[in-house]
Amino acid sequence: MKKLFAVALGVLTAIGGFVDIGDLVTNAVVGSRFGMSLAWVVVVGVVGICLFANMSGRVAAVSGRATFEIIRERLGPRAGLANLGASFFINLMTMAAEIGGIALVLQLVTGIGPMLWMPLAAFAVWIVVWRAKFSQLENAAGLLGLSLIVFAVAVVMLGPDWGELAHQAFVPTVPASEQPTTYWFYAVALFGAAMTPYEVFFFSSGAIEEGWTRKDLGQERVNVFVGFPLGGLLSLAIAASAAIVLLPQAIAVTTLSQVVLPVVQAGGTIAFCFLIVGMLAAFFGAALETTLSSGYTIAQYFGWSWGKFRRPAKAARFHLVMIVGLVLALAILLTGVDPIAVTEYSVVFSAVALPLTYIPILIISNDPDYMGAEVNGRAVNALGLIYLVVIVVAAVAAIPLMIVSGAGA
Amino acid sequence: MRVQSVCVRKMPGVATVLAAMLLTGCAAVGDTLHDAADAGVAAVASSSLALELHADGRALTPLTDTVLADAITELTDASTTVVELTPATASEEQQRDDVEHALRTALDAVTGARAALARGGAMADWPAELDAARAQLEEAAG
Numbered sequence: 001m002k003k004l005f006a007v008a009l010g011v012l013t014a015i016g017g018f019v020d021i022g023d024l025v026t027n028a029v030v031g032s033r034f035g036m037s038l039a040w041v042v043v044v045g046v047v048g049i050c051l052f053a054n055m056s057g058r059v060a061a062v063s064g065r066a067t068f069e070i071i072r073e074r075l076g077p078r079a080g081l082a083n084l085g086a087s088f089f090i091n092l093m094t095m096a097a098e099i100g101g102i103a104l105v106l107q108l109v110t111g112i113g114p115m116l117w118m119p120l121a122a123f124a125v126w127i128v129v130w131r132a133k134f135s136q137l138e139n140a141a142g143l144l145g146l147s148l149i150v151f152a153v154a155v156v157m158l159g160p161d162w163g164e165l166a167h168q169a170f171v172p173t174v175p176a177s178e179q180p181t182t183y184w185f186y187a188v189a190l191f192g193a194a195m196t197p198y199e200v201f202f203f204s205s206g207a208i209e210e211g212w213t214r215k216d217l218g219q220e221r222v223n224v225f226v227g228f229p230l231g232g233l234l235s236l237a238i239a240a241s242a243a244i245v246l247l248p249q250a251i252a253v254t255t256l257s258q259v260v261l262p263v264v265q266a267g268g269t270i271a272f273c274f275l276i277v278g279m280l281a282a283f284f285g286a287a288l289e290t291t292l293s294s295g296y297t298i299a300q301y302f303g304w305s306w307g308k309f310r311r312p313a314k315a316a317r318f319h320l321v322m323i324v325g326l327v328l329a330l331a332i333l334l335t336g337v338d339p340i341a342v343t344e345y346s347v348v349f350s351a352v353a354l355p356l357t358y359i360p361i362l363i364i365s366n367d368p369d370y371m372g373a374e375v376n377g378r379a380v381n382a383l384g385l386i387y388l389v390v391i392v393v394a395a396v397a398a399i400p401l402m403i404v405s406g407a408g409a
Numbered sequence: 410m411r412v413q414s415v416c417v418r419k420m421p422g423v424a425t426v427l428a429a430m431l432l433t434g435c436a437a438v439g440d441t442l443h444d445a446a447d448a449g450v451a452a453v454a455s456s457s458l459a460l461e462l463h464a465d466g467r468a469l470t471p472l473t474d475t476v477l478a479d480a481i482t483e484l485t486d487a488s489t490t491v492v493e494l495t496p497a498t499a500s501e502e503q504q505r506d507d508v509e510h511a512l513r514t515a516l517d518a519v520t521g522a523r524a525a526l527a528r529g530g531a532m533a534d535w536p537a538e539l540d541a542a543r544a545q546l547e548e549a550a551g
């Protein structure tokens with residue numbers, strides 16, 4: 001019974017923790033402009049993140065070490081540094097986006113501008129990272145994040161033409177009003193949002209925080225292969241709600257307040273309350289994850305003592321890195337930059353950095369020195385190689401597509 | 410009639426789009442005006458939807474106010490972009506003036522609706538004002 005509870009909790013937190021501001025905004029933008037015609041990208045992204053998160057979690061559970069520690073040891077300091085530089089930069093942008101997202105959600109409730117909320121949000125993230133136990137912060141954010149299911153409920157309540165939505169999803173075409181380069185630009189952005197690098201670093205480091213061993217591999221697989229796909233369905237529901245309400249009214253999403261409107265139209269103030277709780281939990285949870293990931297990656301690269309399972313005094317540099325990261329993220333936001341713009345650029349640059357994150361994971365998970373008998377099977381490697389091709393193509397195409405499409409114009 | 414090009418402006422704002430277009434050397438005045446008008450249509454449509462939901466008791470005042478405030482920012486950005494354009498021909502200049510005028514009309518409508526919302530005043534007339542502003546923007550967009 002206790003084991004079943006642990007599995008259920010893991011799955012629920014995986015669902016609730018799947019969607020962050022990058023997923024939410026990108027899916028809403030895509031839904032409001034392309035309907036469901038980019039739903040296939042969400043599916044490709046979810047399969048990819050399942051594949052590599054599972055590898056990353058398995059590496060941690062079997063070797064007892066987090067991915068980043070092994071990357072430097074196995075591939076050398078230069079390759080590790082390239083990985084570190086790219087992932088830290090993306091992580092910082094994502095952290096800023098999540099903190100900005102919290103501020104924007106609070107604005108929706110209070111009407112008070114986001115600049116006031118940003119320092120408070122950053123402070124709240126720091127205090128939770130400093131004080132709360134790892135399992136507490138992960139479970140609370142994940143479970144409350146489940147409130148985002150209100151998007152799926154809203155889609156049903158809006159009573160859409162299901163045949164039309166299915167047609168858009170299964171027979172994807174570029175709308176006449178859009179350029180093919182714009183379509184592919186958003187395909188890359190959506191892929192980057194689904195496969196954000198911090199997710200695997202957090203997943204792998206979280207496995208160490210929670211003391212996973214080979215015995216936990218079963219639960220890890222259930223979390224990944226059940227929780228993440230259900231989280232992917234939430235992403236599709238976000239896109240669908242925008243496609244149903246905003247697309248027909250020519251409202252191309254550019255702000256968080258527009259993302260909320262379909263849910264409010266469907267369910268009024270009660271749905272709005274659920275949505276606020278869900279978004280706050282999702283963005284706050286992701287802010288915690290990105291903050292921790294910034295500490296994890298740097299501390300693991302330099303071989304410093306790290307982890308929430310240690311008292312802050314025993315992992316001082318790990319905590320200092322997180323504080324510096326939060327200050328930098330806040331400084332970015334206080335320049336007055338639009339958090340939604342930061343979000344959209346962060347998912348595009350995520351796509352650029354994907355090979356630096358996922359190629360090392362594929363190499364390490366095939367190394368018997370670390371993995372023993374738990375190296376990848378043939379089928380996983382075949383799928384992994386296919387995904388490497390997709391990842392490299394997306395990474396190479398991201399910047400040219402951004403320029404040619406005028407950043408999605 | 411609804412603007413068919415739902416694509417409107419897309420990422421963070423008209424300014425970003427313009428910057429990207431300049432970067433690629435393809436900043437045609439006509440395209441920029443079209444994007445600005447489409448951004449205006451999206452902002453006005455969001456405002457209309459928010460006011461409708463507020464009137465139905467489904468949207469709370471802070472949410473409605475935020476939607477309107479965001480729309481004002483969008484319209485201001487679009488207007489600034491249009492004003493800074495340098496048309497090469499008389500017809501482009503005329504089109505720029507039309508779009509600018511339509512954006513100003515839309516901005517007046519959204520600003521007025523937001524002020525009325527803040528005062529707790531009558532909101533009945535504002536949907537029609539917003540519809541008219543939208544129609545003007547669609548016409549200016551061509």
